[in-house]
Amino acid sequence: xxxxxxxxxxxxxxxxxxxxxxxxxxxxxxxxxxxxxxxxxxxxxxxxxxxxxxxxxxxxxxxxxxxxxxxxxxxxxxxxxxxxxxxxxxxxxxxxxxxxxxxxxxxxxxxxxxxxxxxxxxxxxxxxxxxxxxxxxxxxxxxxxxxxxxxxxxxxxxxxxxxxxxxxxxxxxxxxxxxxxxxxxxxxxxxxxxxxxxxxxxxxxxxxxxxxxxxxxxxxxxxxxxxxxxxxxxxxxxxxxxxxxxxxxxxxxxxxxxxxxxxxxxxxxxxxxxxxxxxxxxxxxxxxxxxxxxxxxxxxxxxxxxxxxxxxxxxxxxxxxxxxxxxxxxxxxxxxxxxxxxxxxxxxxxxxxxxxxxxxxxxxxxxxxxxxxxxxxxxxxxxxxxxxx
Amino acid sequence: xxxxxxxxxxxxxxxxxxxxxxxxxxxxxxxxxxxxxxxxxxxxxxxxxxxxxxxxxxxxxxxxxxxxxxxxxxxxxxxxxxxxxxxxxxxxxxxxxxxxxxxxxxxxxxxxxxxxxxxxxxxxxxxxxxxxxxxxxxxxxxxxxxxxxxxxxxxxxxxxxxxxxxxxxxxxxxxxxxxxxxxxxxxxxxxxxxxxxxxxxxxxxxxxxxxxxxxxxxxxxxxxxxxxxxxxxxxxxxxxxxxxxxxxxxxxxxxxxxxxxxxxxxxxxxxxxxxxxxxxxxxxxxxxxxxxxxxxxxxxxxxxxxxxxxxxxxxxxxxxxxxxxxxxxxxxxxxxxxxxxxxxxxxxxxxxxxxxxxxxxxxxxxxxxxxxxxxxxxx
Numbered sequence: 001x002x003x004x005x006x007x008x009x010x011x012x013x014x015x016x017x018x019x020x021x022x023x024x025x026x027x028x029x030x031x032x033x034x035x036x037x038x039x040x041x042x043x044x045x046x047x048x049x050x051x052x053x054x055x056x057x058x059x060x061x062x063x064x065x066x067x068x069x070x071x072x073x074x075x076x077x078x079x080x081x082x083x084x085x086x087x088x089x090x091x092x093x094x095x096x097x098x099x100x101x102x103x104x105x106x107x108x109x110x111x112x113x114x115x116x117x118x119x120x121x122x123x124x125x126x127x128x129x130x131x132x133x134x135x136x137x138x139x140x141x142x143x144x145x146x147x148x149x150x151x152x153x154x155x156x157x158x159x160x161x162x163x164x165x166x167x168x169x170x171x172x173x174x175x176x177x178x179x180x181x182x183x184x185x186x187x188x189x190x191x192x193x194x195x196x197x198x199x200x201x202x203x204x205x206x207x208x209x210x211x212x213x214x215x216x217x218x219x220x221x222x223x224x225x226x227x228x229x230x231x232x233x234x235x236x237x238x239x240x241x242x243x244x245x246x247x248x249x250x251x252x253x254x255x256x257x258x259x260x261x262x263x264x265x266x267x268x269x270x271x272x273x274x275x276x277x278x279x280x281x282x283x284x285x286x287x288x289x290x291x292x293x294x295x296x297x298x299x300x301x302x303x304x305x306x307x308x309x310x311x312x313x314x315x316x317x318x319x320x321x322x323x324x325x326x327x328x329x330x331x332x333x334x335x336x337x338x339x340x341x342x343x344x345x346x347x348x349x350x351x352x353x354x355x356x357x358x359x360x361x362x363x364x365x366x367x368x369x370x371x372x373x374x375x376x377x378x379x380x381x382x383x384x385x386x387x388x389x
Numbered sequence: 390x391x392x393x394x395x396x397x398x399x400x401x402x403x404x405x406x407x408x409x410x411x412x413x414x415x416x417x418x419x420x421x422x423x424x425x426x427x428x429x430x431x432x433x434x435x436x437x438x439x440x441x442x443x444x445x446x447x448x449x450x451x452x453x454x455x456x457x458x459x460x461x462x463x464x465x466x467x468x469x470x471x472x473x474x475x476x477x478x479x480x481x482x483x484x485x486x487x488x489x490x491x492x493x494x495x496x497x498x499x500x501x502x503x504x505x506x507x508x509x510x511x512x513x514x515x516x517x518x519x520x521x522x523x524x525x526x527x528x529x530x531x532x533x534x535x536x537x538x539x540x541x542x543x544x545x546x547x548x549x550x551x552x553x554x555x556x557x558x559x560x561x562x563x564x565x566x567x568x569x570x571x572x573x574x575x576x577x578x579x580x581x582x583x584x585x586x587x588x589x590x591x592x593x594x595x596x597x598x599x600x601x602x603x604x605x606x607x608x609x610x611x612x613x614x615x616x617x618x619x620x621x622x623x624x625x626x627x628x629x630x631x632x633x634x635x636x637x638x639x640x641x642x643x644x645x646x647x648x649x650x651x652x653x654x655x656x657x658x659x660x661x662x663x664x665x666x667x668x669x670x671x672x673x674x675x676x677x678x679x680x681x682x683x684x685x686x687x688x689x690x691x692x693x694x695x696x697x698x699x700x701x702x703x704x705x706x707x708x709x710x711x712x713x714x715x716x717x718x719x720x721x722x723x724x725x726x727x728x729x730x731x732x733x734x735x736x737x738x739x740x741x742x743x744x745x746x747x748x749x750x751x752x753x754x755x756x757x758x759x760x761x762x763x764x765x766x767x768x
Contacts, residue, residue, distance in 0.1 A: 046715055082708060087669065088662050089449055093705050096441035116585055116664035121445075137573050138585035138664065180549050180668070182582040209549065209581075210668075 036076045037327060037334050039064070039320065040103035041132075042094040042118065043110030044086040052312045056110045056132055057081040058305050059313030062297065063320035075334055077324060084109060088117035095121055103127070104338045105327070105345065107319045110312065112136035112153075112182050119146045126339040128346060130323055132315035136182055140370030145342055147349050147370045149319050149359070151284065153186025154193070156259050156376075157234065160282050161194035163378055164232070164257060171255065172203045174228030176219045176243060178235050180209035187234035187259055203228050213239045216246050224252050233258045237265040244275045260284060260376070264310045266384060276381045284359040284376045285314040286386045294358050311359065318357035322364070326353050412612040419604050419691040423454075426698070427597045442705055450701045451596025452658040455603040457681035457693035459650035462607050464679070465688030466616065467643035468623030470534040473521075473541030474651055474678045477514040479548055479670035481652025482659030485510030486584045487553055489660060490577045491560060493588060503590045507599075507656045514652020515645050517544065522644040526637055541675050548667035553578040583666035584659065591661035599657050603650050604690060610646060619643050684725065 041060060043053030064079040082098055084091035091114035095106070106122050106129040109115040115134030122129040123143040131139060131146070135153045140146045151159075164173060175191065178184035188205075195202055204226035206219035220243065223231055231254045233240050240262050247253065258265075260283035266273050287298045287308045297317055301309040309317075323345070330344035350368040357364060360374035367373065379386040430447065433439045456478060463471045488509040492502045525536045552563040555575040561568050568576075578584045610616045619639045622629040630636055659665050681700060685692030703721060707714045728734050 045712070083714065088664055088666070089669070092445050092662065093442060094708075096445040097705070097708055100440040100442050113583065113664055113666045117662045120589065120663035136582065136585070138582075141574060141586065178581075180581040182666070185579075185581050209546070 034076070035074070035334050036078050037324070038078045038080070038102055038104045039107050039323065040095075040098035040101070041079070041081045041106070041108035041110070041316075042084040042091045042098070042114065043081060043108060044114075045081065045083040047085045049086040049111060051310075052133065053081070053083070053086070053110050055310050055312035056108075056316040058301065059309060059316035060107065060132075060320050062300050062304065062313075063317045063324075066300075067320070067324055075324070075328065077320065079320070081108075084111075084114050086111040086114055088114050091115070091118050092121060099125065099127075104334075104336075104341050105130075105323055107132065107316070107323060109134055112139060112186075115139045119143055122146065126342045128323075128338075128342040130319050130349075132319040133312050136186060143370065144350075144368070145346055147366050148372055149315055149322065149364070150372070151260075151374070151376065152190075152371060153183055154190025155371075156282065157187040157190025157192070158194045159376060160187070160232065160234070160257065160259060161191045161198070161200075163282065164230070165195075165198055165200055168230055168255070171230035172226070172228050173200070173230045173232060174204040174206070174223040174226060174254075175202055175232045175234070176206050176208065176216065176223070177233075178209065178213065178239065179207035180211070181235075183236070183261065184234050191232065191234065208239070214242055216243045217250070219243075220247050220250055220252055223254070224250070229254045231256050233262070236261040237263070237268060241265055241268055241271045241276075244279070245272070248275050255280065257281070260311050263287075263386075266381065266386070267308055273381075273384050277383075279381045280378060280389070281381070281386070282376050282378050283311060284361075284374060285311045286379060288386045289358075289388075297358055314358040318355070318359050318364075321357060322355045325355055329353060412608065415690055416604075416608050419608065419694060420601065422691055422694055423597060423600050423604065427593070431593070443702070446701060446705065447593040448591045448596045448661040449658065450698050451593070451600050452654045452661075453678070453681060453697040453701050454600050454694050455654040455657075456651055456678045457685065457697040458600070458603045458607050458690055459647045459654065460678050460682050461685075461688065461690060461693050462610065462643050462647040462650070464682050466607075466611050466623070467619050467640055467647075469526075469640065469644075470530070470679075471537045471644075471647075472534050472672070472675050472679065473537035473539075473544070474647075475670040475672070475674035476541035476544035477518055477648040477651035478655030478658065478674070479544055479667060480517045480648075481507075481510030481514040481655030482665055482670070483548055483551075483578055483584060483667075484513035484652070485656025486587050486659045486665065487577055489588065489590070494555075494558070499590050503595060503657075503660060506660065507653045510656030510659075511649040511653040514655065515649035517652075518645040518648025519641070522641045522648075526640045526644060538672065538675070541670075541672065545667050545670050548578075548583075548670070549581045551578055552576075552580055581667065583664060583669075585664045587660060587663050587665065589661055589663055591657050595657060599654060600694070603654070604694075606646065606650060608690060610643075615639065615642060680722070684722075684729065686729075 041056060043056050044050050045053045045057065060079050064077045067077050080098060080101060080103065082094035084094045091109050095118045106127050108131060109118050110133050112134040115131050116136060116138045119129060119139050123145055126145065129146045131148050133150050134148065135150045137152050137154060140148055164171065175188060177188040192202065204223050206222050208216065208219060233243060233256055240258055244256065255278065257280040259281065262279065262281045263283045263286055265271065265276055297314065298309055301313060326345050326348040330348050332341055332344045349366045352365065354363040354365045361377050362375050364372050364374045378389040380389055430439065434444055456474060460471065460474045463469055485506040489502050489506040492505060496502055521540045525533060528536060550564050552568050554561060554568050554571045554577050556568060556571050574586065576585065618634050619642065622634060622636050622639055626636060681697040682693050684700065685694065685696035704714065704718045707717045710717050
């Protein structure tokens with residue numbers, strides 16, 4: 001009996017505590033009447049994918065600070081990022097928290113899996129959503145209010161395949177991809193479809209998973225045995241760096257071709273960048289681009305956070321500006337409800353609104369389906385720098 | 390004292406008789422917590438006191454409660470440590486989603502689709518539990534724990550290479566590559582990308598029904614002839630064997646029922662989100678469910694219910710701590726564990742409680758009256 005009562009007391013006390021806190025959180029602060037547009041985002045700020053979430057948080061903050069400093073009398077922007085650990089369940093919780101806090105436009109989520117779960121909620125709640133980096137096709141499918149600023153994964157694969165077929169007509173192409181990553185598997189999916197459609201053979205396909213992304217001997221040997229002299233690597237830069245190191249040790253030197261995930265490999269700690277010489281990558285953004293806009297952003301980012309921004313940061317920066325510009329163009333008031341703002345912004349984005357940003361070589365436009373029309377550039381790593389091809 | 394011992398001998402195993410009495414108490418408390426909590430939250434939601442954040446967690450809370458209760462069947466009642474519960478949840482979730490998509494081709498009545506999907510999820514998970522249970526239930530203790538861990542991971546990795554979808558209205562599946570000629574919108578399960586485009590059907594009411602069903606099954610199994618056999622094997626395997634109990638059969642029974650209930654809960658979880666990735670069901674999730682069980686008290690059904698609810702809500706309530714959120718959560722978890730299980734702190738709290746508690750006439754400490762009652766009943 002004693003035991004039971006103790007438990008009851010402890011549990012009841014903790015229950016009350018949790019409930020009081022939850023209730024506090026649930027109260028929510030509605031718009032205080034000042035001229036502020038409230039943007040919200042969810043992304044992995046903790047856990048293995050935290051670099052992406054934090055990059056988006058920081059990149060968005062740079063844009064918000066610029067906007068607020070540039071028009072102190074105009075529309076101000078507030079930027080709130082909640083942690084979702086790249087998990088659908090947590091992302092929906094985080095989104096609901098943002099709704100409690102009075103968010104008007106959703107600029108998220110960072111990762112695809114989480115974003116699909118949240119997109120369904122924004123669609124039901126009628127909140128406009130522009131995701132900086134969730135690149136799965138399912139994010140926008142059947143949702144008129146959801147737009148992407150990044151490429152879709154399969155589209156990256158298609159563009160890569162086209163580029164390779166055009167520029168390397170005789171290469172024997174092999175692929176090493178991460179079949180446990182939606183990003184990698186998505187790109188490979190588009191790549192294979194395009195290659196098959198054009199009748200080009202892929203001589204070897206090898207997969208790895210997140211649990212085994214350090215040893216690539218088996219995959220590289222398989223490439224070598226199949227006679228592949230061109231290896232497509234639709235992966236993030238950490239596994240790619242391991243692949244480059246191990247290929248070098250084996251004396252296997254095909255042409256390597258990566259996607260935007262490879263961006264960042266030159267700043268990877270402990271990696272001998274000379275191994276990346278001659279690696280191709282197809283990406284909408286690199287921090288070494290020479291144009292003024294990019295350089296201003298890169299410098300501001302370095303000053304604020306002490307590191308070079310990656311593509312996710314640039315995507316977030318573009319997202320905030322795109323939403324801000326469209327909001328101004330639509331002529332809505334910041335006191336409008338999220339649903340009203342949503343209708344106005346959807347009309348803008350689906351109706352030919354265009355935006356010139358960091359992450360495209362042309363002005364970005366959106367299709368009514370939510371896809372972005374933009375051109376990536378192909379870079380080659382030469383002399384420790386990304387050189388545009 | 391002597392009288393009590395004699396009584397024990399006379400009723401032939403006091404333990405079971407006490408269990409019978411405990412059953413009513415445990416069942417009453419469990420159902421009361423579930424239904425009371427449901428009514429309270431519904432009222433608060435209707436009154437607009439509960440925000441989006443908490444409302445969005447109603448279904449996951451129910452799912453976790455149900456998982457904690459079902460895992461308690463293996464850990465508390467059968468006395469085996471299982472670290473692969475998330476694996477069965479995954480089987481139930483993905484097979485349930487698959488079934489719901491197939492049914493949606495020809496049906497529109499959602500409650501029926503949901504029920505059939507959940508039953509199918511439970512069925513598939515029970516098959517997985519059966520297949521896994523046969524070879525491993527000969528193992529004991531730590532060995533069993535490690536093997537269940539491995540099987541949980543195998544299930545998750547199996548999901549990573551599984552592809553399902555419709556091609557020209559026909560259900561097709563493939564391993565480790567995309568299905569030939571499939572349209573994006575007709576995909577159901579796409580390997581590591583998981584299930585996307587699920588039509589969400591879960592609601593708080595379904596969550597409550599799931600919890601009630603799970604508690605009903607587990608408590609009734611616990612209080613049945615089979616349940617007593619399972620517990621007697623837990624308490625003394627050799628004694629159980631010596632009186633002719635089929636150890637494997639009873640252990641397998643607990644394991645399969647637990648897997649089926651986890652599959653059902655997994656299915657409701659799957660149908661609450663439009664997307665579900667296999668990585669969700671990794672080792673961490675299995676451990677999380679085990680934490681619910683341990684915190685609530687191994688074998689204590691209603692304790693598990695409260696622990697699961699609390700530990701699901703806590704990380705969300707700590708959002709105000711921003712970067713220190715998970716740190717705060719971990720500290721609170723440690724504190725709660727210490728406070729619940731440290732004898733010194735426990736006795737302090739009990740003493741404090743005894744001061745506050747209104748004294749009852751016949752209810753002394755040590756549970757004496759309870760045993761008396763049980764004895765009378767048996768006699």
